Amino acid sequence: MRILMMAAVAMALAMPVAAHDDDHGQPPWQGASAWPDRIVATFEGDPATSFAVSWRTAANVAVTRAEIALATPDARIDLVGRSVPAVTERVDLGTLVNNGRVIPIKANDTLPAVAYHSVRFDGLKPDTLYAYRVQGSDGHWSEWFQTRTAPTAGPIRFIYMGDAQNGVLSLWSRTIRAAFMAAPDARFMLHAGDLVNRGSRDVEWADWFKAGGFLHAMIPAIPVAGNHEYDMSDPADAMRRRMLSHLWRPQFRLPVDAALPASVQETAYVVHYSADLDVFVLDTNQPDLTPQAQWLDAQLQASKARWRIVTMHHPVFSSGGDRDNKAGRDLLLPILNKHSVDLVLQGHDHTYARGLLDAAAQAPRRTGFKVGDTLTTMFVNSVSGPKQYQFRKQGWDDYAPTGVKLERQGENGQFFQVIGIDGNRLSYTAYTADGVQYDAAVIEKRGNAKRLVKQENTAPPTRRFDNTLPYKSPDF
Numbered sequence: 108m109r110i111l112m113m114a115a116v117a118m119a120l121a122m123p124v125a126a127h128d129d130d131h132g133q134p135p136w137q138g139a140s141a142w143p144d145r146i147v148a149t150f151e152g153d154p155a156t157s158f159a160v161s162w163r164t165a166a167n168v169a170v171t172r173a174e175i176a177l178a179t180p181d182a183r184i185d186l187v188g189r190s191v192p193a194v195t196e197r198v199d200l201g202t203l204v205n206n207g208r209v210i211p212i213k214a215n216d217t218l219p220a221v222a223y224h225s226v227r228f229d230g231l232k233p234d235t236l237y238a239y240r241v242q243g244s245d246g247h248w249s250e251w252f253q254t255r256t257a258p259t260a261g262p263i264r265f266i267y268m269g270d271a272q273n274g275v276l277s278l279w280s281r282t283i284r285a286a287f288m289a290a291p292d293a294r295f296m297l298h299a300g301d302l303v304n305r306g307s308r309d310v311e312w313a314d315w316f317k318a319g320g321f322l323h324a325m326i327p328a329i330p331v332a333g334n335h336e337y338d339m340s341d342p343a344d345a346m347r348r349r350m351l352s353h354l355w356r357p358q359f360r361l362p363v364d365a366a367l368p369a370s371v372q373e374t375a376y377v378v379h380y381s382a383d384l385d386v387f388v389l390d391t392n393q394p395d396l397t398p399q400a401q402w403l404d405a406q407l408q409a410s411k412a413r414w415r416i417v418t419m420h421h422p423v424f425s426s427g428g429d430r431d432n433k434a435g436r437d438l439l440l441p442i443l444n445k446h447s448v449d450l451v452l453q454g455h456d457h458t459y460a461r462g463l464l465d466a467a468a469q470a471p472r473r474t475g476f477k478v479g480d481t482l483t484t485m486f487v488n489s490v491s492g493p494k495q496y497q498f499r500k501q502g503w504d505d506y507a508p509t510g511v512k513l514e515r516q517g518e519n520g521q522f523f524q525v526i527g528i529d530g531n532r533l534s535y536t537a538y539t540a541d542g543v544q545y546d547a548a549v550i551e552k553r554g555n556a557k558r559l560v561k562q563e564n565t566a567p568p569t570r571r572f573d574n575t576l577p578y579k580s581p582d583f
Contacts, residue, residue, distance in 0.1 A: 137313045139165045139221040141244040145316040146252070148327040150295070150378045151360050154257035155233035158327055159225060159360040164243040166197055166220040171242045173226045178236040178253045185251070188240070193224040196357055200309050203353050214308045223357035234258035252324040257294065260382040262529040266293045266326075267418075269454035269489035269522070270301035271318075272335055273581050275311065278493040278521070280318035282540045286523040287322055289538055293525070296326050297386070299454035299489070300333025300420030306352030307338055330359050332374040332390050333420040333454060349392070366405075368398050375399050377406055383528050385412035389419040391435055400438050407446035413552070414528050417443065418452040422488045424506050426516065427456030427496040440509065443484055447555060449533060450526070451486045457496040459517030459537065459570070460488040461546055462503055463559065468510030475514055481558050485535065485550065486511065489522045493581055497572060514562065515546040517570040519578050532560070543567065 136144075143162040151159040160173060174188030200218040202211050224241070231237060238251045257263075266286045271279040287293070303311035316323060337349040351374065362376040374390035387406060389399050407415060421432045423440055443451065444466040463476045466483040476482060495518060503513040521540040526533070531553060537546040549561035572578055 134310075134313070136317060137310060139163055139219075141165060141168065141247045143171075143224075143241045143243040143247065143249045145312070145358065146241060146249060146324040147316070147358065148252075148254055148324055149359050149361055150327055150329065150380075151227050151362055152229065154327070154378060154380050155259055156231045156256065157227055157229045158231075158254060158256065159227045160239065160241060160324070161223060161225040161358055161360050162241045162249070163358075164222050164224065166222050168222050168224070168244045169195060171195065171224050171244070173228075173239060173241040175228045175231075175237055175239040178238040184238055185240075191226045191228060193226050193241075195222055195224050197222055198353065198357050212307055214305065214310075218309055225357075225360040227360065231256050234261070249324075250321075252321065254325050254327065255294065257380050262527065263294050263381065263384065264290050264292055264525060264527040265295045265297060266290055267297040267299065267452050267487075267489070267524040267526055268491035269299050270333065270335075270457060270494070271298070271315065271492040272301040272304050272333075273492050273494040275303060275492065276314035276318045279315075279491060282491045282521045282523050283319050283322060285538070285540050285542050286525070287326070289523070289542060290525045293326055294380070295329055296322070297329045297418060297452060298331060299418055299452055300331040301335040301454060301492075302330060302333070304335050305338060306336040307354060309354070312354055312358065328359065329378060329386060329388065329418070330361075331388055331418055331420055331454070332392060334392050337392050364402070367402055371399060375402070379412070382411070383413045383530075385410045385415050387415070387417045389417065389439075391419045391421040391432075396435060396438055400442060403439070404442050404445070407442070407448065410446075413531070414449050414533055415446065416450045416452060417448050420453065421455050422453040422460075422486070423451060424460070424462060424486055424488075424503050424509075424511055425456055426458045426460035426488045426498055426503070428499060430456055430499070447557070448484050449550070449552070449557070450535075451484060452524075453486070453488045454490065456488050457490045457494055458488060458498050459490065459515070459520065459522050459545070460486075460498070460503070460513060461515045461535075461537070461548070461564075462486050462511050462513045463548075464509065464511040466510055471507035472510065472512045475512055476559050476562065478559055478562060481556060482550070483510070483557065485548065487524065487535075487537075489524060489537070491521055491523055491540075493521060495519045495572075495578055495580075514548070515564040515569075517545065519572050519575040520545075520570045534561075539570075545570075 145163040176188045200215040361373040378386045547563040
């Protein structure tokens, strides 16, 4: 049974924040009601035989349920839906309790409490299309959504996006919708952190859910907690401790692993998607990553999947401005190399960067990787929202002694990525928000050896601030 951890990990936005274009009163679609909204599918158990769904209502909806049925062509599948009772929790949007203290959340102080509900649909068939709906108060049903369970093996595609964070409804909406148009068969969407700018501001989550709309309910999410999902728990705290948004766990029903500390339950987890793919999620916001590093080492050692992907918010090799995550790199890179992790997907730096690493390199690589070259891992940093940073002046040159080489970079652009796995090949394509291919690579694996079999990284021209539209940092 899911462990609900609310007050102990909650946080507040007690400091004023910059105004933005969604602060002009509460939109009519923002308030909770008897009807279910903010519906999102996630993975909690085996994706081949189960999936989870969470949704929101007004606080007075204390008991509710969901229904599921095979997605057949029959017109009245609603007559054969199997009922599943929901787990319900009340969330006070205006205040939280932290170590016995009641702390107001000023950004939400005019909002009433709400209820979040979740179910896990179990006992399903692999690679099968199901239809489901969720209920608010009695008789207040959502529409029927369709989602497909994971295959036990075989070809899959999924979507990966870096930080949405700012201008989510206004500008990020075009990215997620373009991603769906490019990959309508995507099995899941991976969000590499900073889904919103202030994680405890309810209106920002309203924007995120509206921007994705029905896609959140039909394509399961693998969300990563970024630093903007954390904030100060108490402005009087001299240690300036940051705590996870009190909305994260109610909104996303995710795996709980007893081998991990309580502080990272449902922010660090693994999704064993199929025999071909394991996805390991890390929470790099923690001051000490050692417990997660040890967990990752053990999980990778035990993994039997053909392809292993690690995702986290803070990049191993930074690309934005003067950023660098040396402590995280020193701790995690040896583990990634030890297990020859195939792909690392990250966000945070608000630029585009893709590089390849050869862990066996005895000297810094002076030239880029060529088709036919062997490699260990591909690293990607990306951004899907409108907030943009300048690329590091030195690129990844100072990381060259590790064996990594930057293959493609970009500034001042919203990106999404489509990743495919088909047997011994992993294909990767990055697109700009207008659906134009920006970067592509294909990796082939034979036993423990990997080689680059395709790379398209010269067209269109590299995006720079000086060859794109004028940029002004958004005041969101």
